[in-house]
Amino acid sequence: MDSASGAGASVPNSGEGPSATGSATAAEDSSTAPPSRYESQKRRDWNTFLQYLRNHKPPLTLARCSGAHVIEFLKYLDQFGKTKVHILGCPYFGHPNPPAPCACPLKQAWGSLDALIGRLRAAYEENGGRPEANPFGAKAVRIYLREVREGQAKARGIPYEKKKRKRPTVTAATVVVSAAENVSVSASEGGDAGEGSGAGGVAQAATTAPTATTTI
Numbered sequence: 001m002d003s004a005s006g007a008g009a010s011v012p013n014s015g016e017g018p019s020a021t022g023s024a025t026a027a028e029d030s031s032t033a034p035p036s037r038y039e040s041q042k043r044r045d046w047n048t049f050l051q052y053l054r055n056h057k058p059p060l061t062l063a064r065c066s067g068a069h070v071i072e073f074l075k076y077l078d079q080f081g082k083t084k085v086h087i088l089g090c091p092y093f094g095h096p097n098p099p100a101p102c103a104c105p106l107k108q109a110w111g112s113l114d115a116l117i118g119r120l121r122a123a124y125e126e127n128g129g130r131p132e133a134n135p136f137g138a139k140a141v142r143i144y145l146r147e148v149r150e151g152q153a154k155a156r157g158i159p160y161e162k163k164k165r166k167r168p169t170v171t172a173a174t175v176v177v178s179a180a181e182n183v184s185v186s187a188s189e190g191g192d193a194g195e196g197s198g199a200g201g202v203a204q205a206a207t208t209a210p211t212a213t214t215t216i
Contacts, residue, residue: 038119045116046123049073062129067138070120074113074144081108086155096157110149117141 035043052073053060060069084098085107092098121136135141153159 042119042123045119046127049120052076065135067135067140070117070135070138070141071144074108074116077113077116078105078107081106081112083107083109083112083152084156085152088155093155094157107152110145110152113148114145117145 050062053062053065053069056069083106084102084104086093086095086098086102086104090102090104092100092102092104117136121134124134124136125131131137
């Protein structure tokens with residue numbers, strides 16, 4: 001009897017064990033999920049900018065950082081760029097596919113700088129910065145990026161065009177209105193004259209309403 005009762009008592013425990021283990025495993029997997037590629041890149045960019053501020057002469061704090069310092073940072077990154085930007089005196093200025101190499105400098109492409117500023121702008125606010133004081137959203141930074149875009153477009157002969165939103169096409173329609181024929185409704189035999197005329201009036205009003213037909 002004791003062995004039978006012991007075996008019976010162990011059944012609920014064995015049923016609860018795997019479910020608890022499964023939920024714990026699921027929670028652990030969710031907590032250890034790796035960050036997305038965007039989040040990882042944003043973290044690296046933020047650490048790079050903070051390192052730049054520490055190495056700045058004189059050293060800068062994030063609270064004293066302005067749009068002008070952000071522009072200095074973008075110009076500093078040009079030395080690591082891989083995009084050929086022809087200078088005005090180069091024979092290949094404005095040539096999208098130069099037939100031979102030249103001595104023009106390599107810089108950061110406008111698209112890379114624009115994406116970088118977007119990530120740093122988000123990282124600034126995620127790390128406690130106030131949106132109204134965000135140096136990466138300063139007007140001077142936007143103007144600088146626009147000048148870089150236009151300058152590289154002329155130098156490389158590759159215009160940057162904004163994607164135009166497709167507007168819905170409006171088709172002209174001709175509306176033909178035809179009046180329905182009046183249908184006379186007579187009162188039922190033996191019915192009250194007033195009631196019959198009222199019913200007929202409602203029916204006639206409903207049937208004489210004009211119907212609109214739309215042809216495309």
